[in-house]
Amino acid sequence: MNATPIKVLVIDDEPPIRKLLRMGLSTQGYDILEASNGKIALEKLAEDPALIILDLGLPDIQGHDLLRMIRGRNEAVPIVVLSSRGDEAGKVQALDLGADDYLTKPFGMDELLARLRAALRHQLQVQGERPVFRSGDLSVDLVRRIVKVGERDIKLSPKEYDLLRVLVQHAGKVLTHRFLLKELWDELTDAQYLRVYVRQLRQKIEADPERPQFVLTETGIGYRLRAAD
Template identity: 95%
Template sequence: MSAAPIRVLVIDDEPPIRKLLRMGLTTQGYEVLEASNGKIALEKLTEEPALIILDLGLPDIGGHELLRTIRARNEAVPIVVLSSRGDEAGKVQALDLGADDYLTKPFGMDELLARLRAALRHQLQVQGERPVFRSGDLSVDLVRRIVKVGEREVKLSPKEYDLLRVLVQHAGKVLTHRFLLRELWDELTDAQYLRVYVRQLRQKIEADPERPQYVLTETGIGYRLRAGD
């Protein structure tokens, strides 16, 4: 018996975008639900989508308000936000409200599918966290606190390890500067502290720290750890 298709709720008021997403997702085996506004989207939540694609520019309910409402009803469902180019403040706010990722319009279907897969992997990892994380040559043993690149063990300071641990726990998800500062320090600190530790971590785990393969920068927003293979 084949597995049931993954149900995706597409919330977007533009018919051409919904058509594009419906065609692209169904050809990949997804089941697509559609909502042209926030009111319909909230009604569709009763059909228990496994993924949500949310456009922030809706006609009736503000995208951020809708995101907050969805998160209050379902803490776990992965949400990928669609936003306009250059709206960094809107992206940051959406991520801080619980979105898992974002895409800037216009976007490619291959990129969207990759982001959806990463969001699903992150959800599964949170639900049943693996003791050893692997991505390429990088491995992080969260039980024994051992970090390796290939066969080489990497020695990290306590704060560097804490930063990597948070990134691993949310691998594939964009983490905002504000979120990381809250997780790593008791109170909000200058983001320069975070940049220093990211730079130090990259010096130890990246083959070329200037062209990182693991700890990726989301310009103006935060950082993302490349999801496991």
């Protein structure tokens, strides 16, 4: 258990979900704040939560509007969204509005805990970006622009490196197609360009490009780089 518990704000209008999260997260040393609607959630922001779990289906404020409001008040706090099954467009919109990750209901507590840890690691990385990123056998030196898998040097084209650099800077976070296209080209570029470069990058850094361990696909949404170790 942490000496100073990490404060998590759970925003969900379903009492059974809040109880599940309260019990599951408390046993892992998290300090839980609860909000059953958007109005209460905005008030709870004054208690400075270190993480937010946000259900998009709230009774008073539309979930994406609330997400936009939270980001307007706090640009850095990690936000993990809970979404209904099959709500792909809603997930993409939430990520584009600044959510760090999403989970589809129903979800497992172990998966949620892993996503929360990844979101926290991503926040720490952004606040004090490390010059060398490591995840498993993959290492990326952002200062010297050196990429290795194990002891093997990986030669990347400029665009392949730019793609990997953006993924590294947001490791553990789901990046939408739109975000990556805007960062690497412009939003009008066909997403097929992105798929081509992701495929080329995987060919160079993955042991089995068909079963990637580093650059993970979020089907219909975007990509995620496995978080740092």
